[in-house]
Amino acid sequence: MTQTANARTYTPAEAAAESGFSIDTLRYYEREGLLAPISRTPGGRRTYSAGDLDWLGLVRCLRDTGMPIADLKQYAELCLDATTMDERLALLEVHHQRVQEQVDLLVAQQEKLREKIRWYLANGATRAEQERAAGRE
Template structure:
């Protein structure tokens, strides 16, 4: 089994070492294995979980929702609740995408207007 140091886990996940400790302390991550000397070692499964948590965090999932997901992920009887939580989050992502697409359209319209003004100014100067 491959293991990773906290620095390697931080690098691969994009979270800081402090965030990894925080996530473990808050129950977002399961308890991380330790060496005989007490140093944390992360498994491939831990890195997968960190990658998924990064995905959830980057899409706006709150710390409280991450905590709920982390707690539920350690109990096989909570799969329906996890599905509901992830469906709710997916709905919020879709709503944000719709909002961002509308904003993008406005920015593109303004950019096109500026380009038109530049062409007209350039044509007038010729």
């Protein structure tokens, strides 16, 4: 971490650690326009601000929930224009709906797993036998 005019900044390694992205991914995101151009020191080294890390937190959330890069690029571009709030909201609502569908599917699948586990337990399997059969003694 460095201090510049009382504003905390982060090295690429610190930004990578904070965001969970690799340094290469940070560079890629900058190149692709998913990040605003990153400030540089007089020596040319990238330096990330707290705002950059906040943005990367949102990018992490969107990527972890399956937002395609193309949609993320569109969202990032829309964020550059203060008059595009409705478009940004619509994009996020569509993504939210896709995420909800995935969650609903996973919950349904989890219930099927629970049913199968209950069946095995009701039909003579014991947890100790299950663990032994799975090689987890």
